[in-house]
Amino acid sequence: MDCTLTFLGTGTSMGVPTLGCTCAVCTSAVSPEGDHRNRRTRPSISLDFNSKTVLIDTGADFHAQAVRERLTRVDAVFYTHHHADHILGMDDLRPLSFRSPAPIPLFVDPTTESILRRVFHYTFRSEAEGRYLTSARVELNPLPTRDDGAAVGAEIPLFGAIFQRIPIIHGRENVTGYRFGSAAYLTDMSDIPDESLPYLQDLDILILDALRPQPHPSHSHLAKSIAFVEQLKPRRAFFTHMSHELDHAATDLTLPDHIRLAYDGLKLHFDITPASAPGHAETL
């Protein structure tokens, strides 16, 4: 089953340009003579397959991203974690949710659920509690665990695909990456626990956090992410969640051919067929 992955945003939490900064990358990001690939909005992706659109995160730039990509529907959202650069666009699901026959499912870990309920409290009130009729029609769905209680590899079947939880470490937080068919998206990651590594084999596309050239306590940096690519051996890898310390063209030149920096609006095509689904063997 073919899937188109679109990078809605590829920037770090502050976005690029960083407000107030006049460095070469921030200037290039917004100058007509600059490199538009240096303009990085807050990170998220959309996945289009089987006539459905599934998002991973809705950041603070979601409205502008949806306008830019002419996005007309959202059928589900998987959240990676509760930080502002990943959740604050949730309210912009409102008009899309009114067009949807059923509430849009939002898949969340317990921390993200409690933060969403707090930040968008008016959305999750019952009508008896004074819920606005114009609130987003969304439904919180806790991410499942496996029968043995573990999160790693727990599966969420959706629209003919299977999304798998891939626990990753984000500084002091444990957050969620996802694998879907032959691709995986691991944003906001400072490390990948050993238990998650077996679920990241045989990938066509691996998308990793690579904040900047120097190490950072809660984000992977270039050399560390390159080392993960060499260890996991996906066919192609793309870096995201990037700061203004990475110039697109100059950094790409330093990378091996199968690793590229992602940029806002970049589209990738891959097979989202679940590995265990009937019919997959026929395509091998």
Ligand SMILES: [Zn+2]
């Ligand atoms: Zn982030």
Ligand SMILES: [Zn+2]
């Ligand atoms: Zn800058």
Ligand SMILES: [Zn+2]
């Ligand atoms: Zn974060």
